[in-house]
Every structure is written in C-alpha cells, then in structure tokens.
Amino acid sequence: MEREHAVGVVGVGTMGQHFVEWLLEDGFPVFVFDVDDDRIDVAEASGATGVSSPAALADRAETVVLSLPGSQYVERVMEGGGDGDDTDTANGILATLGEGQLVVDTGTTRVETDLHYARECRDRDAHFVDAPLTWSGPGNRPTMFVGASEEGYARARPVLEVLSAQHHHFGGLGSGQIVKAGHRLRQNNMAMVDAEMVEFLRNNGVDPEAATDLLDLDVADRLFEETYPSTEGWAAATETETETETATAGTDGRNGTDGTSEASDDTAPDGLEGARTAAPRDDLCEGAVRPRMAVSHWAKDHAYAIEIGHASNTALPVSSAVYQAMLASQNYAESLFDRELGFQDPDWFDRADPISHFRRLNRPAEEWRRVGRNDSDGLDAPADPADQDPEDDR
Structure with missing residues (x-):
C-alpha cells in the first residue's frame, strides 16, 4: 500500500488526544491506534482515522508518534503484543515499517529501549527519534528534549514544531531521554x-x-x-x-x-x-x-x-x-x-x-x-x- 503523507499516533490518552488535535489543526491527516476503543472514538470524532493495530497504522502513515506510558508499552507496540505476555509480530509497527519512515517516541522510556528500536528502524532504512516532553516551559504546548541523528531530526522537525512550544536537539539517540x-x-x-x-x-x-x-x-x-x-x-x-x-x-x-x-x-x-x-x-x-x-x-x-x-x-x-x-x-x-x-x-x-x-x-x-x-x-x-x-x- 502506498503510504499517505500522514502522522499516526499510537496511544491517544490525554497527551495523545492533544497531539491529534494539534496535528489536525495544522492540516496533517492523522491515523490513531489505542487499546481503548473509546479513546479511538474520541479521536475519530475530532477528525482522525482509527485503525486496528500499530502495524496497520505504520502501513498508512509516514510518521509514527508514540504517546505511551512506559518502556514495556513501547516494546509491545513495536514488536506486536496480544493479551498478557503474548507476542503477535504481525500487529507490531516493525511488521510494516519501511524505508524513509519515522518513529518519534514522546514518552519517558529507558535509553536502551529507544536505542534498541532505533537499530531496528535503521535496519529497515527508517528513522527513530526520542523526544520526551515536559510541561515546564513557555506556551500552552510541551517542551521536548530531542535525541536523534541529524537526518532523523531534520525529518522529525516539522512534526515536533507542531507538537511542542519549543524543542531542542541535544545530540544522538538517547540524548532526549537523558535530559x-x-x-x-x-x-x-x-x-x-x-x-x-x-x-x-x-x-x-x-x-x-x-x-x-x-x-x-x-x-x-x-x-x-x-x-x-x-x-x-x-x-x-x-x-x-x-x-x-x-x-x-x-x-x-x-x-x-x-x-x-x-x-x-x-x-x-x-x-x-x-x-x-x-x-x-x-x-x-x-x-x-x-x-x-x-x-x-x-x-x-x-x-x-x-x-x-x-x-x-x-x-x-x-x-x-x-x-x-x-x-x-x-x-x-x-x-x-x-x-x-x-x-x-x-x-x-x-x-x-x-x-x-x-x-x-x-x-x-x-x-x-x-x-x-x-x-x-x-x-x-x-x-x-x-x-x-x-x-x-x-
């Protein structure tokens, strides 16, 4: 399937819903996935398109934004996860991620977790950026701490500028999580x-x-x-x-x-x-x-x-x-x-x-x-x- 120039948001809780609204306001087509169908309904009411799995989302969007509560959830959506500890790789982002795509992790994730999936993305000629956030800062949007390669940062910058009041590129992968x-x-x-x-x-x-x-x-x-x-x-x-x-x-x-x-x-x-x-x-x-x-x-x-x-x-x-x-x-x-x-x-x-x-x-x-x-x-x-x-x- 030919991917649209769109952004996919995985995890549409409070922060993810903000992302959806801001991206839609800026004119991006937005796809969403969440384990909670009610949250998908809310996002769809805002104008986003719900999908059935992280894999389906990565199959439709050039940029995938992770808005997740921790490392274990990043692992689950990247690898594909079913009930409990079951793994269904066909449902994970890595199953459909391809050349030129971008994954942005906005959660507070362990550095080694982000580095692992950055390597997985690189093996697929895709990019990975860690961009955890804080509400400490100016404006009514969060401040983001960015870790990425120069090329990855350049690819992510248009989306980061929509999702944050300010952001700074601190260096290579993992730098954002360290800050x-x-x-x-x-x-x-x-x-x-x-x-x-x-x-x-x-x-x-x-x-x-x-x-x-x-x-x-x-x-x-x-x-x-x-x-x-x-x-x-x-x-x-x-x-x-x-x-x-x-x-x-x-x-x-x-x-x-x-x-x-x-x-x-x-x-x-x-x-x-x-x-x-x-x-x-x-x-x-x-x-x-x-x-x-x-x-x-x-x-x-x-x-x-x-x-x-x-x-x-x-x-x-x-x-x-x-x-x-x-x-x-x-x-x-x-x-x-x-x-x-x-x-x-x-x-x-x-x-x-x-x-x-x-x-x-x-x-x-x-x-x-x-x-x-x-x-x-x-x-x-x-x-x-x-x-x-x-x-x-x-």
Whole structure:
C-alpha cells in the first residue's frame, strides 16, 4: 500500500488526544491506534482515522508518534503484543515499517529501549527519534528534549514544531531521554527538599507558609495542608519490610543523628524482590524499614523509576532528602508493578500528594524537634503543634 503523507499516533490518552488535535489543526491527516476503543472514538470524532493495530497504522502513515506510558508499552507496540505476555509480530509497527519512515517516541522510556528500536528502524532504512516532553516551559504546548541523528531530526522537525512550544536537539539517540531523566531527577528531589523543609518548620512551631512567603520560595501550596488525601491506591506503597536480614546494622533504614541518611541494602538489585509484610506505622519493630512513599507519578515504568532513583544516589550528595527520594522511588515502582495501575487511574495523584504522605510517615515529629533545637540549650523548646488546640490562633 502506498503510504499517505500522514502522522499516526499510537496511544491517544490525554497527551495523545492533544497531539491529534494539534496535528489536525495544522492540516496533517492523522491515523490513531489505542487499546481503548473509546479513546479511538474520541479521536475519530475530532477528525482522525482509527485503525486496528500499530502495524496497520505504520502501513498508512509516514510518521509514527508514540504517546505511551512506559518502556514495556513501547516494546509491545513495536514488536506486536496480544493479551498478557503474548507476542503477535504481525500487529507490531516493525511488521510494516519501511524505508524513509519515522518513529518519534514522546514518552519517558529507558535509553536502551529507544536505542534498541532505533537499530531496528535503521535496519529497515527508517528513522527513530526520542523526544520526551515536559510541561515546564513557555506556551500552552510541551517542551521536548530531542535525541536523534541529524537526518532523523531534520525529518522529525516539522512534526515536533507542531507538537511542542519549543524543542531542542541535544545530540544522538538517547540524548532526549537523558535530559528528561535529569529534569525529573531535579524536580523530584527539589520537591522532596521542600517537603522536608515544611515539615521541619511545622514540627518546630513555625508557620511554614509564612516563612516561604517571606522568602518568596516556590513551594507547592498543598504541602501546607494539615490533612492529606488517602485512598486504597497507596496501600501497597505504605507497606513496610519487616524482614531485616539485609538491613544495615545500626541504621535500621532510618536517618543518622547528623541529618544524613545511611544506605541500607534492603532490596534486590532490581528493587522488586524480597518479602513484604504490611505493618501500620505505630507497629514498626526495631530494625524495620520505615514506610516508603511514592515521590511522584512520573515513573510509569517500574524499572525506569528504579534507575532514576539510584541516579539520585550518585548524581547528588546523599542527603536525607535525596536518599529518601531514592527509597521512595523504589517503593513507588514496586507498588505500581504489583497493582498494575494504569496511567490516570483514580489512584494517581499529583506529585505533592504522595510527598505529603511521605513526610508524615517518614519523619516523626520528635525527630524534627530533635534536629531543630536541643532542649539542653536553656531555651524553651517550641510548642508541639500536635498539642495545640486547633482553634488557637497561630
């Protein structure tokens, strides 16, 4: 079949639907595929044409845009995937991809995954571009970080200019994913530092909102709330590991008295193995690892989450916030893997929500007061906020 000068979008959730609308507005014919027929219906109502498989889409469109929630989904649509772990190569993009075509991966995907499929595309005389995105930036469209060969970037540029408010070509294949990883690493660790600061101030009798307003700090308003959202979606993430055979002696997964965190090798290399037993916060036995909460919902691929979590242990000083962010990332990845949460499930939260849970569980008030002020200094310690009447004027 002669391919049309069109763009195919695989994955038409919230971001994919935006892509469809923008491409149609710019005059591109658009084909779409999604495992959810309702999403295809929405895209068709906008003017796109639905197809039956990724292979059928690649058979019709010169440019294929992947808008998928993680590496495993990229693998599935490229190779062809049926129910469960079944593979049907006839349905995959690689089955019909040919000379001159272009695949653009806009998701947060592991570098090695994108490099693998870039080689597969090259073997077919096609191009592959990694272009993960962020909404941090100017305009009402995302910013894209691009990794590609010069030729691949030149081919992708007309489409990238439609899909983004701005984009930058950082270098060869995989460069875009590396920039995205660095960007997210900073975001999550800065958010964790903010959460630790807010809890430190509150538990030492100071109004954190007043302090951050005075300093004009960009701290999420939700961190100032006294109550925190909770649904059963976080049940897996609040479990604790009560088997401590591999816990570091003397640290029991907690922060040292100097305010830094000492690592404990309490997980297998892939972060997914080991017995896990649910335990309420008040029932933590000596030597148990503290409950570890999710940092954000960006890591939809569990292995990628663990990789970035470990990156925080090497790219930055191992401060309390950074190391706890690594543990939270590992535990978050495991909870997603266990629960098989889908992107935009009701159990997903904005990044500030799980951070609120995290700081409440991981930093008891007495620890904050201990590191904040020593009672032996002869001064009156700040009042315990927990002992104050809620009606008192603070």
